[in-house]
Amino acid sequence: MKIDIQKIDFGEESITIRYKALSPDLKRIIGILEKSENKLWGKTDTETVSISISSILYLESVDDKLFAYTGNRVVRLDGTLNSFVMEISDEAFFRCSKSMVINVNKVKTLKSLSSNRIDATMESGEHIIISRRYASDFRRLLKGGR
Numbered sequence: 001m002k003i004d005i006q007k008i009d010f011g012e013e014s015i016t017i018r019y020k021a022l023s024p025d026l027k028r029i030i031g032i033l034e035k036s037e038n039k040l041w042g043k044t045d046t047e048t049v050s051i052s053i054s055s056i057l058y059l060e061s062v063d064d065k066l067f068a069y070t071g072n073r074v075v076r077l078d079g080t081l082n083s084f085v086m087e088i089s090d091e092a093f094f095r096c097s098k099s100m101v102i103n104v105n106k107v108k109t110l111k112s113l114s115s116n117r118i119d120a121t122m123e124s125g126e127h128i129i130i131s132r133r134y135a136s137d138f139r140r141l142l143k144g145g146r
Helices: 024-037 081-087 132-142
Strands: 039-043 048-052 058-062 065-069 074-077 093-097 100-103 107-112 118-122 127-130
Touching: 024 039, 058 081, 081 093, 081 100, 093 127, 093 132, 100 127, 118 132, 127 132
Parallel strands: none
Antiparallel strands: 039 048, 039 074, 058 065, 058 100, 065 074, 093 100, 107 118, 118 127
8 A cells, every 4th residue: 555645835634545445444544534523434234334423322332342323223333332432532422331331412311210220211212221330420420520
């Protein structure tokens, strides 16, 4: 792969990627470049797609695989739940259990449950349980603290 880097003194900065086949390395580079627009690259059953971070309802780790759920699709992401939490500094994402992170901005209703747990109903109608381990941090978040 040939890399051509040029410093310019004026004009708009731009990046052009020319490829014969979209390799995993190129997908990763494109993903990094598009993160500036708050997008992630992942896979559905049939294709590689980009999703905006703000469209994610929640993320779930299942059998060491990371899935992002939006209103209309499930996208398999590279990485782990911990790496997502570390890389995305968006305060809207909250760790609600060992295997899940929710987008607080996509929560429609909340209901207190026994054993100090919270039932969060997402915009899609799905119910996510905030475990008792994370419930007190979530209540603090709702009150304006972090």
